Amino acid sequence: xxxxxxxxxxxxxxxxxxxxxxxxxxxxxxxxxxxxxxxxxxxxxxxxxxxxxxxxxxxxxxxxxxxxxxxxxxxxxxxxxxxxxxxxxxxxxxxxxxxxxxxxxxxxxxxxxxxxxxxxxxxxxxxxxxxxxxxxxxxxxxxxxxxxxxxxxxxxxxxxxxxxxxxxxxxxxxxxxxxxxxxxxxxxxxxxxxxxxxxxxxxxxxxxxxxxxxxxxxxxxxxxxxxxxxxxxxxxxxxxxxxxxxxxxxxxxxxxxxxxxxxxxxxxxxxxxxxxxxxxxxxxxxxxxxxxxxxxxxxxxxxxxxxxxxxxxxxxx
Amino acid sequence: xxxxxxxxxxxxxxxxxxxxxxxxxxxxxxxxxxxxxxxxxxxxxxxxxxxxxxxxxxxxxxxxxxxxxxxxxxxxxxxxxxxxxxxxxxxxxxxxxxxxxxxxxxxxxxxxxxxxxxxxxxxxxxxxxxxxxxxxxxxxxxxxxxxxxxxxxxxxxxxxxxxxxxxxxxxxxxxxxxxxxxxxxxxxxxxxxxxxxxxxxxxxxxxxxxxxxxxxxxxxxxxxxxxxxxxxxxxxxxxxxxxxxxxxxxxxxxxxxxxx
Numbered sequence: 047x048x049x050x051x052x053x054x055x056x057x058x059x060x061x062x063x064x065x066x067x068x069x070x071x072x073x074x075x076x077x078x079x080x081x082x083x084x085x086x087x088x089x090x091x092x093x094x095x096x097x098x099x100x101x102x103x104x105x106x107x108x109x110x111x112x113x114x115x116x117x118x119x120x121x122x123x124x125x126x127x128x129x130x131x132x133x134x135x136x137x138x139x140x141x142x143x144x145x146x147x148x149x150x151x152x153x154x155x156x157x158x159x160x161x162x163x164x165x166x167x168x169x170x171x172x173x174x175x176x177x178x179x180x181x182x183x184x185x186x187x188x189x190x191x192x193x194x195x196x197x198x199x200x201x202x203x204x205x206x207x208x209x210x211x212x213x214x215x216x217x218x219x220x221x222x223x224x225x226x227x228x229x230x231x232x233x234x235x236x237x238x239x240x241x242x243x244x245x246x247x248x249x250x251x252x253x254x255x256x257x258x259x260x261x262x263x264x265x266x267x268x269x270x271x272x273x274x275x276x277x278x279x280x281x282x283x284x285x286x287x288x289x290x291x292x293x294x295x296x297x298x299x300x301x302x303x304x305x306x307x308x309x310x311x312x313x314x315x316x317x318x319x320x321x322x323x324x325x326x327x328x329x330x331x332x333x334x335x336x337x338x339x340x341x342x343x344x345x346x347x348x349x350x351x352x353x354x355x356x357x358x359x360x361x362x363x
Numbered sequence: 364x365x366x367x368x369x370x371x372x373x374x375x376x377x378x379x380x381x382x383x384x385x386x387x388x389x390x391x392x393x394x395x396x397x398x399x400x401x402x403x404x405x406x407x408x409x410x411x412x413x414x415x416x417x418x419x420x421x422x423x424x425x426x427x428x429x430x431x432x433x434x435x436x437x438x439x440x441x442x443x444x445x446x447x448x449x450x451x452x453x454x455x456x457x458x459x460x461x462x463x464x465x466x467x468x469x470x471x472x473x474x475x476x477x478x479x480x481x482x483x484x485x486x487x488x489x490x491x492x493x494x495x496x497x498x499x500x501x502x503x504x505x506x507x508x509x510x511x512x513x514x515x516x517x518x519x520x521x522x523x524x525x526x527x528x529x530x531x532x533x534x535x536x537x538x539x540x541x542x543x544x545x546x547x548x549x550x551x552x553x554x555x556x557x558x559x560x561x562x563x564x565x566x567x568x569x570x571x572x573x574x575x576x577x578x579x580x581x582x583x584x585x586x587x588x589x590x591x592x593x594x595x596x597x598x599x600x601x602x603x604x605x606x607x608x609x610x611x612x613x614x615x616x617x618x619x620x621x622x623x
């Protein structure tokens with residue numbers, strides 16, 4: 047088992063109180079698995095991703111444990127995490143295109159990054175060049191400034207750079223959202239290729255776009271308002287989702303072939319609840335078409351067969 | 364009604380504007396009332412530039428853009444203001460379209476100052492209520508709130524409501540849903556469909572082919588400023604003639620059908 051998260055709680059500090067963005071999350075990611083993490087904005091998916099590598103200053107670890115390859119990941123201790131970051135856990139951030147320092151050439155940036163980890167650039171460089179060629183970038187890009195490259199090229203460079211030390215876990219936060227369809231496809235396929243070549247053991251791909259996840263992910267985890275809603279294999283989530291939220295998310299996707307004139311798709315009315323004082327019971331209750339009186343009690347996140355986990359009274363029945 | 368006739372737009376680039384870039388190259392199409400035309404292309408295809416030139420934010424170097432037979436580039440002062448009464452745009456990022464210091468409904472106040480200075484308070488309020496109703500917003504939910512208190516979908520609908528205050532005929536919607544969640548995205552898209560039923564002409568600019576297919580009657584596929592394929596949406600999607608269109612369609616991720 048590659049990654050195990052037990053009952054993780056990460057809150058944001060605010061003047062009005064704690065914002066419970068990740069509230070009791072447990073999950074497993076196996077070796078060779080690409081797990082998709084989906085949900086609307088404000089459901090805690092990026093917070094969960096960030097919590098596994100670096101808490102920003104507003105974030106506070108409250109409870110729970112993370113184990114990576116059998117070793118505890120000290121997510122609450124910023125200094126202790128330094129040894130694990132990049133080498134064991136790595137991140138491609140949401141705006142990877144703006145993650146590059148505009149005043150540095152790419153080669154110098156790569157060298158500085160490796161030196162900051164106490165490594166020499168020279169022995170790693172051939173491997174860097176080999177991997178750049180693998181994703182269709184020539185060695186000459188190392189002499190370019192970020193401004194001289196297109197968004198897709200920058201995204202590919204960041205992906206190569208962040209996986210250079212063969213981390214066990216890669217967190218890919220919305221890496222395809224800002225890209226054109228053809229570049230999106232290329233980057234998503236790169237992620238799969240890196241897993242197949244074992245540059246990374248496993249990955250968590252965070253996005254709100256379920257259709258891209260259905261292309262690359264092995265399993266999909268759907269979050270809602272800081273809690274887990276449903277997890278299953280990609281086929282199960284796409285073909286037989288149980289949680290009403292997952293069903294509604296899938297229902298909002300306009301597939302090529304569906305037209306407004308023929309069939310009007312429905313959005314999900316309302317917004318996710320504020321996580322400052324999250325409602326009691328099922329957090330999806332207010333927007334759920336199936337909600338009944340017993341949804342006032344929080345549904346357990348439990349198995350309904352064959353690795354399919356769901357937190358809903360109606361769905362699990 | 365709105366017609367582009369062999370329009371080209373050239374940008375000056377380089378340190379002292381020495382170089383030039385042909386962003387839009389000989390593009391022609393027209394939009395009628397009660398229809399949605401989508402401009403689809405990847406980054407750098409010139410789709411936004413076309414939208415901006417319709418809104419007269421960038422000048423076209425050659426060709427003509429006509430609105431009800433009048434060449435848009437000849438409009439000045441009063442005529443231009445009158446043009447904006449009929450043609451408005453909404454852009455990609457709802458969060459940067461609002462000034463965070465003012466309440467969100469400040470965007471309505473600027474319309475009132477500019478276009479309806481003589482209107483009585485009561486009539487103005489009724490007008491706002493009608494516009495908000497058209498975009499399915501409840502006045503109590505959005506009026507008097509600051510932008511950060513509203514969701515992206517609500518802000519985007521407020522901007523559409525602002526455009527509706529002006530009895531517009533043409534709405535240029537430049538990537539208005541690409542920053543929204545899947546759940547709110549479809550509601551804003553359905554709103555465009557409802558506006559079309561009210562007789563608006565909509566120029567819908569997007570890089571997302573499935574969204575373009577869902578909402579539009581006509582589709583124009585652009586590549587590097589040139590039109591590679593244009594026609595009724597079912598034709599373009601069903602029987603793409605051009606290799607580039609086919610490649611784009613093949614890259615669209617589908618649920619339940621894997622890329623090969």
